Amino acid sequence: MESAPGQGSSFWLECPFTVAAPASRPKEPVLPSRTGALPPLSILLVEDNRINRIFATDLLESRGHRIVAAENGRAALECLAASPVDVVLMDIQMPVMDGLAATRAIRAGHMGIDPAVPVIGLSAYALDHERERFLAAGLDDYIVKPIDVELFFEAVRRVLARHGRAPALAAGTDGRCGALDTAALFSRYRNKAGLLIRVGREFIRSVPEQLAAMDAALCAGDMRVCERVAHTLKGNAAMFGAMAMREAAATLELAAAADDASTVGDLAPGFREVCLEALAGMDAFLGRMGG
Incomplete structure (x- = not known):
């Protein structure tokens, strides 16, 4: 402390502290690597x-x-x-x-x-x-x-x-389980099961609405709506590993973009069937997860 009459006083305090190590942030959960994963068996x-x-x-x-x-x-x-x-x-x-x-x-x-x-x-x-x-x-x-x-x-x-054996996949498979790549889904959302259930259920709910919109647009000859619906479903299918659905949507999108109503009409029934297969696969997958 220092003090002078008529000028005031100054006070100070010294406290010795050791320098702490920087706080470590908790690591984000890391999803398992797919490197070296077995193919579907x-x-x-x-x-x-x-x-x-x-x-x-x-x-x-x-x-x-x-x-x-x-x-x-x-x-x-x-x-x-x-x-x-x-x-x-x-x-x-x-x-x-x-x-x-x-x-x-x-x-x-x-x-x-x-x-x-x-x-x-x-x-x-x-x-x-x-x-x-x-x-x-x-x-x-x-x-x-x-x-x-x-x-x-x-x-x-x-x-x-x-x-020295190669996997003998069942006929009709392309390295996936049914209409969905469930192995990729499981890996991608392993630490976020609740999120997968929510978005998966939204996928199941929304696809029939999109298909109904496409049917109405096809009847009206509106290829712009058909193109937009196909584009939306293509993105949704890719998100959930429904690759057959994604490929079918991409084909239909191209036909709609070219204003080829005849081809879109020919593709629509098969596209609907592929979409419904993907929905059934998603519903079964979420059911096994308790969702």
Whole structure:
């Protein structure tokens, strides 16, 4: 303190502080990289517990894979005899025919089944001697319950690489699950499920309105409205990975832009069908998410 009569006083205070490190901002959630992701696979899920089947099916389908389910080993053999798959996820303990017996039958080419199809076991056991028993029965690998989808896909990558096999996608697919690229949707919105449900439901609500507007415009010969509707639906389809719908919308948009009412009229029924397929796929996808 300094003070002088008639002039006033000055006060000061010194407080020693250490310099704090800059506060770190919380990191934004990072969506999983698609690098190295498996292409869509055809997977036979063999599991006798219905709850486990529902749970595993939802996990695998949400990644864009096609799932065929069987409740025991005998049913699995019938499925494989009817249609090949890329990989089998085989429960070990099941009634009627257990997983090891079914795997031995697969390796023997029973019922004309491809004996080299990859089979990954699913077991409650994790002991080393059990692993040797499973592999001796013909399993390529195995994972422990409850299913960890990332561990399963790691095992699939190892097995497919070891076998040098390419995925045998179901006829009529182009690397996607149904009318939607659900694997991309799941990855893109993984941390924002609520947002996906809201915009997905808006997509389902709005597309029929857009189609009705296009039908009315087509009847009136208004190609500008047809062009605008096709353009809008093209953008919406791209947002949700409905690529067949997007391509159809782009084709119709070009025809409308060229004032080719005849071609637009020819394309409209097929375009409507593709749109409805995309809506059904979105509705099923959101239903699995609880939306």
